[in-house]
Amino acid sequence: MTRQIVLDTETTGLSAENGDRVIELGCVELYARKLTGNDLHIYFNPERESHEDALKVHGLTTDFLRDKPKFGTLAKDVVEYLRGAELIIHNAAFDVGFLNKELELAGLPPLHTFVSEVxxxxxxxxxLYPGKRNSLDALCDRYGVDRSNRTFHGAKLDAQLLADVYINLTRGQDALLIDVGQDEPEIGTVVAIDLSQFTLPVLMAGEQELAAHEAALLQLDKASNGRTLFRQVTENSVA
Structure with a gap:
């Protein structure tokens, strides 16, 4: 079974190609749809200011990030943590683009060369919800995922919220998987059962039930001019 890493980043702006950088990486590991606790959370010094709009979103100031490590110094550790995993990302093109740029600057290959899929x-x-709002906030609200302690967007917190959302998004696919033993039939297999081994009780109709049945047959007789199939079958079986 493949490890799954739910991943999110915060950045100084919207364009990696124009020099914006990753300032926070948050990763939450899932294995067999369960949180493992083997998570990764790192702040990075981007060596540049965040755009005003970005700062309003993540709240990570230049002063706070000044003493944090540069991405390149921990890039190999990030690669080893992600290696072989399936990455689960909301709006993946954005985060993948930024991470690939950081890896390029560190002299390392892009994500697709060492992760299993994105x-x-x-x-x-x-x-699933065409025409609806499908932001992370909207999905949290749709699935009842608690985000009440979220003042700013944070990579680790958003990854934790996304992990919960992902479990809900895929619940219909494999949340109801049942362990089947070697001697047990797979789901969908037709199994022949010998009913002779069971003693089945016979429940006889009561007087009121017989009277109601007869009344219904009389109405059918009247509507069909005496050609009620039930009476014909019964008479033939008695004969």
Missing amino acids: TDTLAMAKQ
């Missing part, structure tokens, strides 16, 4: 929960949500 799953975009935004694309999944759009398929």
